[in-house]
Amino acid sequence: MKTLLELLQKGGGWRPSLYLKIANPPYMELVIEATDESGPCGLPCVSVAHYGEQNGDPMRDPEMCFELGFAGGPHLDPFYWRNDYVGIEQWSRDTREGRYIYVAHLHQQHESFAKQWDINLREQHFLEAFTGQCILG
Template identity: 35%
Template sequence: MQSIKEILEIHGFDSVEDMPISYEIKLEVDGFMPLIIKKINEHRLSVAHYYEQNGDLMRDPEIIFDSQVWVAVEYHQDPFIRLRDENGLVDATAFALNTWDDNLKQQGFVEAAEQAASASPAHEVVV
């Protein structure tokens, strides 16, 4: 996902492998759900929009990528959709690489990353 790669570069990372595990980037753009990018293990990156419902965080969606090849291996859209395939989810990967990637850029998340990075030091963990 080109937009996510750009956001990582803005935050000082040449690749997902350069990020520490549990490192999280949270971006907010008015009118859209927050975007959370989080490294969850050696070669897994979670990219998700979240909203709150009855006090619970709901994913809309969350896609977990094998960051070595940028293939979706998990897809969650609360409350009912949960898909997982270590060999890759073809439809989720196509959605992420085409539609979602374009939407993130058009909605201003790359620009929000630029603003956030200039306001805080590189590699600062957002909690």
């Protein structure tokens, strides 16, 4: 998750008003933002999404939500994955009715996907595409 952490750092770090929007044609825009709610372990939550459009509606392709932790150094731990084009929404970690839920095999899939996505973002030069104009919040 090195690329995403570097993008967060370039954007001034996590804060409740965090909103970064990185245009990098020919790729879909990348949006990194703080959410209003904490993650399943009570840590700050960061949403990362590529956005496309269908019939005038914004479409996530994909969106992942991560808890941002600092113990042992900054790190991102995924817990949510969504793709609007295929109508899939998955929670690998959640809190329901005060109970922590962990779906091990799905969390491993989310971690694997996130690692590959992070590599792709680096290879697609999203770090180089980042400018001060990408900071919107």
